[in-house]
Amino acid sequence: MATRETSLKKSSPALFQQVQGVLRTQEGVLLIITIISVLILATQTDKFLTVKNLLNQGRLMTEIGLIALPMTFIIITGGIDLSVGSIVGLSAIMLGYSWHNLGFPLEVAIAIALGIGALAGAINGLIITRFRVPPLIATLATLAFYRGLAEGIAQARSVTGYPAWFFDLGQRETLGIPNQLYFLVIGIVISAILLSRTTFGRSLYAIGNNELAARFSGIPVNRNKVLIYAFSGFMSGFAGYVLVSRVSTTRSDMGSGWELDAIAAVVLGGTSITGGTGSILGTTIGLVLIQLLKNGLALSGVTGDATIVVIGSVLILSTLINIVVQRRLRGV
Numbered sequence: 612m613a614t615r616e617t618s619l620k621k622s623s624p625a626l627f628q629q630v631q632g633v634l635r636t637q638e639g640v641l642l643i644i645t646i647i648s649v650l651i652l653a654t655q656t657d658k659f660l661t662v663k664n665l666l667n668q669g670r671l672m673t674e675i676g677l678i679a680l681p682m683t684f685i686i687i688t689g690g691i692d693l694s695v696g697s698i699v700g701l702s703a704i705m706l707g708y709s710w711h712n713l714g715f716p717l718e719v720a721i722a723i724a725l726g727i728g729a730l731a732g733a734i735n736g737l738i739i740t741r742f743r744v745p746p747l748i749a750t751l752a753t754l755a756f757y758r759g760l761a762e763g764i765a766q767a768r769s770v771t772g773y774p775a776w777f778f779d780l781g782q783r784e785t786l787g788i789p790n791q792l793y794f795l796v797i798g799i800v801i802s803a804i805l806l807s808r809t810t811f812g813r814s815l816y817a818i819g820n821n822e823l824a825a826r827f828s829g830i831p832v833n834r835n836k837v838l839i840y841a842f843s844g845f846m847s848g849f850a851g852y853v854l855v856s857r858v859s860t861t862r863s864d865m866g867s868g869w870e871l872d873a874i875a876a877v878v879l880g881g882t883s884i885t886g887g888t889g890s891i892l893g894t895t896i897g898l899v900l901i902q903l904l905k906n907g908l909a910l911s912g913v914t915g916d917a918t919i920v921v922i923g924s925v926l927i928l929s930t931l932i933n934i935v936v937q938r939r940l941r942g943v
Contacts, residue, residue: 637880637881637893637929638880638881638890638892638893638896640929640932641879641880641881641893641896641897641900641929642896644900644925644928644929644932645896645899645900645903648900648903648904648907648925649903649907652903652904652907652908652910652911653907655907655910655911656907656910656911658910659906659907659910664906664910666787666788666789666792667789668902668903668906669788669789669792669795670789670791670792670857671902671906672795672898672899672901672902673789673791673792673794673795673850673853674699674850674853674854674857674866674869675850675869675872675873675876675898675902676795676798676799676876676895676898677794677795677798677846677847677849677850677853678695678696678699678843678846678847678850678869678870678873679872679873679876679877679894679897679898680798680799680802680846680891680894681802681839681842681843681845681846682695682843682873682874682877682894683802683806683877683880683882683889683890683891683894684802684806684815684839684842684843685746685839685840685843686874686877686878686882686883686884686886686889687806687815687816687818687819687882687883687886687887687888687889688815688818688819688822688835688836688839688886689818689819689822689885689886689887690739690746690836690839690840690886691746691747691750691874691884692732692735692746692750692840692843692870693747693750693751693754693870694731694735694750694751694753694754694757694870695843695844695847695866695869695870695873696754696758696847696866696867696868696869696870697753697754697755697756697757697758697761697866698728698731698732698757698844698847698848698851698866699728699847699848699850699851699854699865699866699869700757700758700761700851700862700863700864700865700866700867701727701728701731701757701758701760701761701764701851702724702725702727702728702731702847702848702851702852703724703761703851703852703854703855703861703862703865703866704761704764704765704861704862704863704865705720705723705724705727705764706720706721706723706724706851706852706855706861707720707769707770707855707861708764708765708770709723709724710770710773711770711772717773717774717777721852724848724851724852725845725848725849725852726848727848728844728845728846728847728848728849728851729841729842729844729845729848730841730844731753731757731844731847731848732840732841732842732843732844732845732847733837733840733841733844734753735749735750735753735840735843735844736836736837736838736839736840736841737837738753739836739840740832740833740836740837741833754870758863758867761863762863764863765861765862765863767863769860769861769862770860770861771859771860773855773856773859777856778856778857778859779856780794780852780853780856780857781853781854781855781856781857781858782856782857782859791853791856791857794849794853798846799891799895802891803890803891803892806890806891807890807891811835814830814831814835815835815839816887816888817830818830818832818835818836818886819883819885819886819887819888820886820887847866850866850869851865851866854866872901875897875901875922875926876894876897876898876901877889877894877897878897878926878930879893879897879900879901879925879926879929879930880892880893880894880895880896880897880898881893881897882894900925901922904918904921904922904925905918905922908921
């Protein structure tokens with residue numbers, strides 16, 4: 612192994628440095644874990660590495676992925692949003708209620724659902740910035756409030772009977788690829804550009820590293836926080852729309868517990884829960900790994916409780932490996 616490494620270093624120093632650089636990141640560690648996990652799961656069942664199964668898993672992970680993208684922004688600033696699952700449920704209920712009960716055209720009902728999601732997220736941001744309530748407490752409270760609001764509006768009734776075109780997003784395919792996957796990919800690209808290539812994205816890292824210093828530097832901290840929480844609410848509303856389109860009905864319990872899945876994907880991808888570091892690439896790899904583990908273990912006959920244990924173990928393992936790698940690089 613040492614001989615091969617020395618040979619690579621001598622023959623192609625630039626390539627060697629690039630490989631070394633990848634392995635020094637949480638994304639690199641996670642990518643290696645993902646590849647190993649896929650290879651192991653592929654030996655357990657021949658149904659796992661089929662195109663049909665992988666595309667179906669892409670369809671199933673889209674809603675969580677849409678939520679995880681803005682969650683990355685929020686956690687980078689040192690915040691958290693526990694209300695995203697409840698916003699999914701509220702937006703889904705408002706979509707069905709506006710169309711079925713209030714008589715709005717379905718296109719308008721979809722716009723109302725997205726607007727409700729964005730408004731709910733903006734309210735979270737305002738509570739956090741204006742009233743200086745810690746994000747954990749603020750969004751824990753709105754988690755219960757938005758879920759209760761959804762249940763009150765729904766009155767334990769679901770809405771079905773949507774027209775055929777409504778299912779184009781959640782159930783149809785284009786060129787053999789589920790339609791919602793295109794929106795997830797677009798969201799990933801836009802979010803990655805915003806976070807890594809814009810002044811706004813750099814300001815989020817500054818806020819997460821030292822909020823007071825960011826304020827003294829002239830960064831509009833409160834405005835940026837409200838924007839990312841509103842963005843989170845909007846994407847949760849969109850995830851609610853995608854979900855209703857996929858399952859053909861609306862229920863007030865939609866999105867329940869999704870906040871934990873989204874946070875797990877973000878943290879697994881290397882975003883520090885204390886803020887200041889993270890990337891959309893890492894979140895994407897974390898999202899894919901979690902979904903593939905759920906699917907592969909289910910196909911292998913592993914029960915749901917055991918699946919949770921395995922995913923938790925992978926989360927702990929990848930985090931510990933990253934800490935060890937970073938300490939060795941710093942010479943600690």
